[in-house]
Amino acid sequence: MTMYHISVDAGRCQGHARCLAFAPDVFDFDDEGYAFVPDDKSDRADLDEDLRLAVANCPERAIIVSEVSHAGS
Numbered sequence: 001m002t003m004y005h006i007s008v009d010a011g012r013c014q015g016h017a018r019c020l021a022f023a024p025d026v027f028d029f030d031d032e033g034y035a036f037v038p039d040d041k042s043d044r045a046d047l048d049e050d051l052r053l054a055v056a057n058c059p060e061r062a063i064i065v066s067e068v069s070h071a072g073s
Ligand code: SF4
Pocket: 008, 012, 013, 014, 015, 016, 017, 018, 019, 020, 034, 035, 057, 058, 059, 060, 061, 062, 063
């Protein structure tokens, strides 16, 4: 089974908040105005349209989507 792990590269994020505009249920912001994905939102069974749009519209390409395969069990 494949899951998706979503994260924000803190070294790239410039805090435009475009991700938040597209997918407010996925992204949150720290005290310095940079995006992050809370732990309980970071592992997902699929990528919904809001999240795809957020990834596509991040000007810094800071949103990282990695596929995580859970072998066995
Ligand atoms: S759109 Fe990209 S650069 Fe802007 S806050 Fe979101 S993750 Fe950071």
